[in-house]
Amino acid sequence: MSLTTVVQWMSEQRQLGQAIALVLDSEDERETRQQLLRSCDYERYCGVYHQTPVSELADAGPFIFIIEPREYAVLDTLLAEPQRHWGWLASLPQQQLPALTRHWRERIITGTRPNQALYRFHDNRVLARALAFMPEDARPGYLGPVTSVCYWAQSRWDVTHNPAPGEHPVPDQPAWLNVPAPPLLAIDILHTNIYRYLWAERSDEMLTLSQHRAPDEWLAEQLTQARHWNWNTPEQLHFLVLHRLETLERPLIKNWSPRDHETPQAHFERLLSEVQFWAGETPL
Structure with a gap:
């Protein structure tokens, strides 16, 4: 489907009396966000991460804007470059922005401590893959008050309707x-989620790290090492990243390498036992 699909979709939704919402990746589209903030009334936008446990990330988090005709020039710029993965469009009943914001605030944090992650609902690649794999009867719980969504899916524009908005x-x-994620996308999402978690929960250690290394590059190295060792579980990643971050200046483990014929799980459990020993929690 071409850009004509988006134009037709917007026209149809407006004829039905629906509002058009832009779900925007604020972190990578700051200039666009600022343009819209200058144009939109307070009632027509919301930062999703505000008033949530990750409010410290609100400035870099997604924003939702209700788009009026006077903002179409800004929207046209985004539509011309869908490969930037700036977000997606939604239609919803008038005055439902608070409900939509509340809906996503209830879904942005997944898992339980210490293995929580941020769900990047504002990423069109995440949205497209979720809608492609989930059954139709699961859409209402995912899309909430949204009536219809229009988004860039790999190489074309696509539209999906919600059978029961509310x-x-x-x-x-x-x-x-x-939903299974493509390997490269899964790695990118994992990196982003852990990076944001570390700045939100371990900011002191991250500031110390930043004095010597670029934190983003350091984290990429840890995740590359985890893949090399076939450490894929949340517990293994949590242990590797947090322990190395906490012991930057005085590492407890001198040799992280696996032993000959040691399975990934045995390798993990051996190093975990070593850390617990030095912490006085268990005998080695």
């Missing part, structure tokens, strides 16, 4: 969290 509770087992 306010829905978060399912016990959200279908969108069981």
Whole structure:
């Protein structure tokens, strides 16, 4: 589908009396965000991370704007470059921005401590893959008050409708969290989630690290090492990243390498036991 798809979709939704919302990746589209903030009334935008446990990341988090005709020039610029992965468009009933914001605030944090992560709902690649894999009856719990979405999916514009728009509770087992991600996208999402978590929860250690290394590059090295060792579980990644961050100046483990014929799980458990020993928690 071409850009004509987007124009037709917007026209149809407006004829139905729907508002058009732009879900924007604020971190990578700051100039666009500032343009819209200058144009939009307070009632027509919201920073999703505000008033949430990750409010420290609000400035870099996603924003939702209700777009009026006077903002179409800004929107045209985005639509001309979908490969920037700036976000996606949604239609929803008038005056439903608070409901939509509340909907995503209830879904942005996944997992339980210490293995929590941010769900990047504002990334069109994440949205497109979720909608491609989940059954239609799971869409209402995912899209909430949204009537229809229009988004860039790999190499074309696509549209998906919500069969039952409204306010829905978060399912016990959200279908969108069981969607397989392409390897490169999964790595990128994992890196982003852990990086933001570290700045939110371990800012002192990250500031210390930044005096010697670029934190982003350091984290990429840790995740590359984890893949090399086939450490893929949340517990293994959590242990590797946090322990290395906490012991930057005085490392407890001198040799992280696996032993001959040692399985990834045995390798992990051996190093975990070593750390617990030096912490006085268990005998070695």
